[in-house]
Amino acid sequence: MNAAARQDVIDLFLGKNGWRDVVPVPLVDDASARKYYRLDDGRRTALLMDFPIDAISVDPHGIHENPERPASVAPVMTTTDLFMQAGWRVPAIYASDVSQGLVLIEDFGDLTFTRALDQNGASKPALYLRAVDQLINLHRYCDTKTARARMQAEADLVVYGPDNFRRMLKSFKDDYLPLIIADPVRRNQAMIDFDVMLDGVLPSCWKTGTVIIHRDYHVDNLMLVENDEGGEDCGIIDFQDAAIAPRPYDLVSLLRDVRHDIGSELEASLKDRYCAAFENLDHSDFETSYMACNMVRNFRILGRFGWLAIKAGKRRYFDFIPRCWELILRDADRNLPELAAWIANYIPVEARMAPSLSGARQSSEQGAS
Structure with a gap:
């Protein structure tokens, strides 16, 4: 039209x-x-x-x-x-x-958490604490069997399994890897080994069960909204892609957002607050699941960046690529050694920068020849 x-x-x-x-x-x-x-x-x-x-x-x-x-x-x-x-x-x-x-x-107006932090001098720990508490409230609600059954039935939510994550990460292989691995033979081997690595890592996402997720839960989608009592609520937007997925997924989206670095100390304290709210939650399993979800989310984002650059001509997201790799690798040696080994083998430090589209075109031509 x-x-x-x-x-x-x-x-x-x-x-x-x-x-x-x-x-x-x-x-x-x-x-x-x-x-x-x-x-x-x-x-x-x-x-x-x-x-x-x-x-x-x-x-x-x-x-x-x-x-x-x-x-x-x-x-x-x-x-x-x-x-x-x-x-x-x-x-x-x-x-x-x-x-x-x-x-x-x-x-809801224009006062996102991002704007409150950047322009209004709001306390970063206080705002992120609000955001984590919203997840705690949602997940407590979801943990009741009656509520979960009703919410899934009425909303017809997708229930994520490993195959969902594999398909999400297909764009990482198809749209992003050609930007940084020009040799088609080496790129093909990288893809094969990537799938093998996923066989070992993806099941860890579900170590602590599932909840309803927002799926894009970060400070750009959280807002300070006036309420009838003269105070401010935490308003939440852009939630139309909700699903049933591994418990840490939204917390990863919030605390390891490629656009907003909160530092490892605040991240750790907020993770502790979340875990403390659920007395039966195994903290070691949660950490492993958190790291696996972090891998999925940031590889998916890299694939999206590649897709946007090639299909829509939007390259402004390339500035975030180095931080994506930093987030993927943070604590990976200790928690996900298979992941760390794959990156060390196929993605050298210089390949974790913003790529050039000319390199992508060249690799595409080589692959077609």
């Missing part, structure tokens, strides 16, 4: 839902095809989510061999209800048209 036709669809949707003649103001886009706009008529505000059904969407859960899927806003509807049941403060849905990929939602 061309831009003019899409705008007509949006205008019709807004007119039907009380926002006629209000001009949507675009917000900064992210790494997805989803777009957000703020609506303001002088008395109230709302956000418009625009996710056209003909947009290219990447399967977030590793269900399909081909990760590119038709876009849909339907998961937004079910996961909103899910997290409201769990007691999280998430944006209310005012109106929707799933067939057109449009949703009108509550506006």
Whole structure:
């Protein structure tokens, strides 16, 4: 659909839902095809989510061999209800048209945790403590059998297994490794050995069981939102890709975020706080599971960076690549020696920097010859 036709669809949707003649103001886009706009008529505000059904969407859960899927806003509807049941403060849905990929939602404002840290001088330990406590509350709720059964049945959540993670990491092999290993023979061997390494490491992700995960839980998706008592709640956004997955996954997303370094001391204290909240949790198993989930998440991110650069021409994420490798390797020698050995063998230090796309094109040509 061309831009003019899409705008007509949006205008019709807004007119039907009380926002006629209000001009949507675009917000900064992210790494997805989803777009957000703020609506303001002088008395109230709302956000418009625009996710056209003909947009290219990447399967977030590793269900399909081909990760590119038709876009849909339907998961937004079910996961909103899910997290409201769990007691999280998430944006209310005012109106929707799933067939057109449009949703009108509550506006939480602009004060993300990131902005509060960067511009408002907020306490980093205090904000991260809030975020960890939200996970504790969610996981305590999920640990009750009745709640888990209801949430899974009503939201039709994907339940992750090792095959999901393998498919998620396919992009690391297909879209990222060609950027840094030009020789097709060596790259093929690296892929074979990578799969062998995953055989040993992936089962460790499930050492401490499963919970409902947000899946993209970090300070850019957490907000300070005023409540009716004059205080501030922890508002949570961008949760439409929720799933049932290994317990540490969201904690890893928060504490080992490629964009925000909190330091090893704060990371350790927050992990301890989480573990202390669950008296039957084995701390050694949790640490191993945490490290394995860290590997999965950051390899997946590297694959996404490669895909965005090659398919969408977005190279700005390359600046984060060295930190991705630092996070993958942090404590790997002690906890995941198979992982550390694979990296030492195939990814030398100089290959952990931002790659050049010219190298990717050359390796692609060699592989096709």
